[in-house]
Amino acid sequence: MYKYDEYDASIVAARVEEFRDQVQRRLAGHLTEDQFKPLRLMNGLYLQLHAYMLRVAVPYGTLDSRQMHMLAHIARKYDRGYGHFTTRQNLQYNWIKLEDAPDILAELATVEMHAIQTSGNCIRNISSDQFAGAAADEITDPRPWAELLRQWSSFHPEFSYLPRKFKIAVIASDSDRAAMRLHDIGIQIVRNDAGELGARIYAGGGMGRTPMIAHLIKDFVPFADFVSYLEACLRVYNRHGRRDNIYKARIKILIHALGAEEYARQVEEEFQAVKALGIDPPQAEFDRIAAYFAPPPFEADAVDTVDRSDPDFAVWLDQNVHAHKAPGYAVVTISLKPIGGIPGDASADQIDAMADLAQRYSFDELRVTHAQNIVLPHVRKADLYAVWTALREAGLAEANLDLISDIIACPGLDYCSLANARSIPLAQKISERFGDPARQRDLGELKLKISGCINACGHHHAGHIGILGVDRKGTENYQLLLGGSGAEDVSLADITGPGFSEDGVVDAIERATDVYVRERTPGERFVDTYRRIGMAPFKEAIYG
Amino acid sequence: MKLLTGNDLPTGDVVWWTGEGWSRHVAEAADVGDKGDLIAATEAAARRVNVPYVIDAEATPEGPRPAHIKDRIRALGPTVRTDLTLKPADPQAGSWVI
Amino acid sequence: MVEFLRYRDDEAHDEPAVTLDSFFGQSNATAVRIESGEDARALLPYLDRIALVEVSFPSFRDGRGYSTARILREAGYQGELRAQGDVLVDQIPLMRRCGFDSFAPNAPIDEATLEAALNRYDFRYQAAADPIVPVWKLRHG
Numbered sequence: 001m002y003k004y005d006e007y008d009a010s011i012v013a014a015r016v017e018e019f020r021d022q023v024q025r026r027l028a029g030h031l032t033e034d035q036f037k038p039l040r041l042m043n044g045l046y047l048q049l050h051a052y053m054l055r056v057a058v059p060y061g062t063l064d065s066r067q068m069h070m071l072a073h074i075a076r077k078y079d080r081g082y083g084h085f086t087t088r089q090n091l092q093y094n095w096i097k098l099e100d101a102p103d104i105l106a107e108l109a110t111v112e113m114h115a116i117q118t119s120g121n122c123i124r125n126i127s128s129d130q131f132a133g134a135a136a137d138e139i140t141d142p143r144p145w146a147e148l149l150r151q152w153s154s155f156h157p158e159f160s161y162l163p164r165k166f167k168i169a170v171i172a173s174d175s176d177r178a179a180m181r182l183h184d185i186g187i188q189i190v191r192n193d194a195g196e197l198g199a200r201i202y203a204g205g206g207m208g209r210t211p212m213i214a215h216l217i218k219d220f221v222p223f224a225d226f227v228s229y230l231e232a233c234l235r236v237y238n239r240h241g242r243r244d245n246i247y248k249a250r251i252k253i254l255i256h257a258l259g260a261e262e263y264a265r266q267v268e269e270e271f272q273a274v275k276a277l278g279i280d281p282p283q284a285e286f287d288r289i290a291a292y293f294a295p296p297p298f299e300a301d302a303v304d305t306v307d308r309s310d311p312d313f314a315v316w317l318d319q320n321v322h323a324h325k326a327p328g329y330a331v332v333t334i335s336l337k338p339i340g341g342i343p344g345d346a347s348a349d350q351i352d353a354m355a356d357l358a359q360r361y362s363f364d365e366l367r368v369t370h371a372q373n374i375v376l377p378h379v380r381k382a383d384l385y386a387v388w389t390a391l392r393e394a395g396l397a398e399a400n401l402d403l404i405s406d407i408i409a410c411p412g413l414d415y416c417s418l419a420n421a422r423s424i425p426l427a428q429k430i431s432e433r434f435g436d437p438a439r440q441r442d443l444g445e446l447k448l449k450i451s452g453c454i455n456a457c458g459h460h461h462a463g464h465i466g467i468l469g470v471d472r473k474g475t476e477n478y479q480l481l482l483g484g485s486g487a488e489d490v491s492l493a494d495i496t497g498p499g500f501s502e503d504g505v506v507d508a509i510e511r512a513t514d515v516y517v518r519e520r521t522p523g524e525r526f527v528d529t530y531r532r533i534g535m536a537p538f539k540e541a542i543y544g
Numbered sequence: 545m546k547l548l549t550g551n552d553l554p555t556g557d558v559v560w561w562t563g564e565g566w567s568r569h570v571a572e573a574a575d576v577g578d579k580g581d582l583i584a585a586t587e588a589a590a591r592r593v594n595v596p597y598v599i600d601a602e603a604t605p606e607g608p609r610p611a612h613i614k615d616r617i618r619a620l621g622p623t624v625r626t627d628l629t630l631k632p633a634d635p636q637a638g639s640w641v642i
Numbered sequence: 643m644v645e646f647l648r649y650r651d652d653e654a655h656d657e658p659a660v661t662l663d664s665f666f667g668q669s670n671a672t673a674v675r676i677e678s679g680e681d682a683r684a685l686l687p688y689l690d691r692i693a694l695v696e697v698s699f700p701s702f703r704d705g706r707g708y709s710t711a712r713i714l715r716e717a718g719y720q721g722e723l724r725a726q727g728d729v730l731v732d733q734i735p736l737m738r739r740c741g742f743d744s745f746a747p748n749a750p751i752d753e754a755t756l757e758a759a760l761n762r763y764d765f766r767y768q769a770a771a772d773p774i775v776p777v778w779k780l781r782h783g
Contacts, residue, residue, distance in 0.1 A: 007765045007777040014763045021758060022732065027554060029591055030752070038703065039732055047595060049618045051556035080628055095628075099554040121703070151767040151777070157739035158712055158770065161705025227768075239709050243679075277716060279769040281778035288781065342624055413614060414622035424624045474612055 001062050001365060002147050002292045004112045011154070012109050015116055019043050020102035027099065042160065044092075044118030045101055048417050052096040055118040056108060060128035060146040060170070061089035061368040063113075068355035068366055070111045072348040078104050083351060085336060085344040087408055087459055088167070089127050089368040090118055094415050116154055121162045123153035123234070127169045129177045130367040133293060134331045134377040136323040140197055142172035142189050144290040145226070148281065152227050159234050163241035164249035166234070167206070170199075179370055179486035181205045181214045182462055184251045185233060190220065198222045203233060203263065204255030207456035211492045212252040215260035217267065225271070227280045232270035236263065295326070296363035296378055302328025303382045313388050315437065316399035321384065324377075332362075332376040332387060333369065335398040335406060339435040340428050343409040344372030353394040361387050370459075370486075371408055371447075373401065404446040404513070405431035408459050412452030412469060413476070419452035421469025421476035422502075426450055429506050434513075443513055446526045447485070462486030464527040465509060466493040478505040482512065482538055483530045491527075494535055496542055511541045545575040545603050548583055549615065550596030558618045559593060566593060569630065570619035571607035609640070616641040643750035647734075648722075649743045655722055659696040675726075682710040689719045697742070699727035708740045715741035715771035731756050735763075741771035 026036040044055035079093040126146045133141045169180045172189035180186035186202040199221045205214030221229045237251045255263045308314040322331040358366045367375035391397040412423030449463030460466030466481035477499040484493030548561035559566040563574035580598035587593045600611035621629030623638045631637035659675035673694035697707040729747040769776045
């Protein structure tokens with residue numbers, strides 16, 4: 001993975017001191033909260049319901065054991081012994097003191113981490129495929145492109161006060177594990193007819209109160225034009241994105257208003273101007289970055305079979321382990337969704353345990369997934385049983401990846417000042433209702449996603465089953481949605497009808513899954529059946 | 545009744561105006577009547593509180609109970625981690641919130 | 643505390659800036675003010691006769707002026723480029739990078755804080771409208 005050189009280290013160190021100075025000025029009264037807020041947000045520091053919250057960037061979801069141990073250390077020393085992995089592959093702490101924040105950043109900097117641009121109206125942490133560098137189906141590792149964008153977007157002088165936040169995802173396979181087309185800009189690295197790698201650019205996707213799927217705006221941008229092209233995309237947005245209404249300020253609204261073709265035309269025009277500036281890094285810079293992502297030294301003769309004699313292990317193997325591109329290796333996903341637990345939360349001890357496993361069994365690499373799980377990307381098949389045994393001891397061996405209890409949930413009203421309803425207790429009830437392993441597996445792949453407000457951090461629009469918490473006259477109420485997907489079969493979910501109480505929505509989900517079990521044809525997932533038979537039978541069962 | 549609440553600037557702790565200063569405990573909160581905005585402005589300017597705001601609450605024998613669930617969660621702590629609330633030893637504390 | 647900052651060696655331009663509309667109707671104006679949201683490219687045919695462009699920042703959150711500045715500098719504009727309005731000390735380093743070389747903030751700026759902010763970073767990742775050499779170029783010569 002990427003390692004800082006003197007330049008990266010100097011920039012991140014300067015940022016720590018800059019933020020320390022800003023915090024001191026706020027505490028001394030030289031900055032009002034109104035002036036300080038965008039400064040702290042651009043460093044991932046929110047004021048939430050109980051305390052400040054710090055969101056630490058995990059660039060493109062990749063980290064090593066040293067960084068993971070640091071996250072555990074910070075959880076113990078400055079927070080309350082745990083962290084929450086987010087839907088943008090980051091980690092957030094819920095109990096941070098403003099006066100400690102500069103010291104935390106200084107500690108993070110010692111392991112090449114930071115909180116730069118994890119919030120604010122700027123280009124956010126670049127997200128990517130959690131299986132990058134390991135996936136059997138990728139055409140290249142997308143992370144060098146993502147790292148290039150991390151550098152380009154960090155403290156970009158022109159794009160630090162955009163109309164609204166800006167999220168970019170980069171993938172390099174036809175399978176989309178990063179909800180790429182639900183980003184402001186989604187990038188798929190592809191090969192052109194000449195065999196060269198380049199970027200296919202989608203723009204104008206997003207969730208929030210007006211969900212939209214990104215449009216293809218450019219089929220192929222060669223590396224030589226990559227930064228210029230994105231600079232042009234952002235400049236058109238910065239100049240013409242709406243600033244009169246915060247709810248209409250995302251790029252998706254601009255592109256919807258202009259039409260994707262007109263937006264693409266304006267970007268092309270801007271690109272002609274920008275391209276002349278010489279702002280594109282040379283191929284040598286790409287090669288320098290890419291060298292850090294060279295495959296680890298896989299053993300050529302690693303055993304390619306797994307002993308499945310332990311039935312519990314075999315279940316986990318079938319559910320949480322994916323094919324690796326190297327023979328004899330596998331990709332392990334650690335579920336942070338124990339039945340009845342808090343989706344995405346991990347204790348400091350668990351974070352340490354996962355770090356130790358990565359160091360011992362996965363070439364020192366971990367990934368965070370947008371579904372709030374952790375990946376050990378490069379595990380020898382011969383080590384899978386040992387990994388599973390260790391995970392079981394740490395309470396991390398839930399065999400429910402992509403099943404109904406592998407729920408994405410935002411922090412909701414238990415923590416978040418924007419939320420209208422709690423998400424976590426609902427996730428707990430659903431996972432308990434469907435907790436029986438055989439029943440979950442019978443329901444098959446079923447992506448259930450819960451947001452506690454229309455900002456949609458819990459990706460409810462992209463859930464096979466989505467739930468949106470709303471505030472109905474001071475009472476929590478939950479709307480049910482069906483048929484969304486954030487994967488390569490991207491679609492936006494439809495609302496079933498009137499909302500429910502917390503218990504009512506759990507019952508409604510059960511009625512919907514009953515319809516699926518009754519109507520499914522062999523091999524059909526829940527979302528496939530929904531697409532085939534439509535809303536009506538579900539609605540009838542749910543509202544009867 | 546009306547309560548004035550906000551967060552402590554350096555720590556972020558949830559605080560309640562007691563009539564004389566700021567407390568971590570909503571039970572000590574005072575009815576600010578129509579003076580909330582005035583106190584808020586003075587206290588925020590002096591950085592004794594951050595982002596203060598006035599809320600509705602109900603007077604109960606156990607003390608003030610904020611009208612909105614959001615402020616009750618702020619007053620107690622997350623309903624899903626009672627160990628992290630202000631009443632970690634009371635497993636029923638959450639019922640006050642709901 | 644300072645109320646006006648200028649990073650140029652030439653004489654300050656004292657002609658009041660006119661609006662974009664009046665600029666087009668006034669063939670001898672040499673100072674023009676661009677409101678946030680107005681198109682800087684409309685000025686490109688006239689750059690060689692302009693000595694001052696004042697770009698308004700109605701709110702520090704409104705970042706359109708950063709693009710305005712870069713567009714003018716990229717087109718070769720050499721005159722004074724002034725950021726006027728809700729300009730805060732932590733933004734001036736970014737504005738300098740986009741090509742602004744004078745500042746008329748609504749509220750006075752603390753010089754020591756500004757000095758520290760301007761000297762904070764030894765390296766920058768991207769090329770912009772200032773002469774700073776981006777890190778990728780330093781890496782590869």
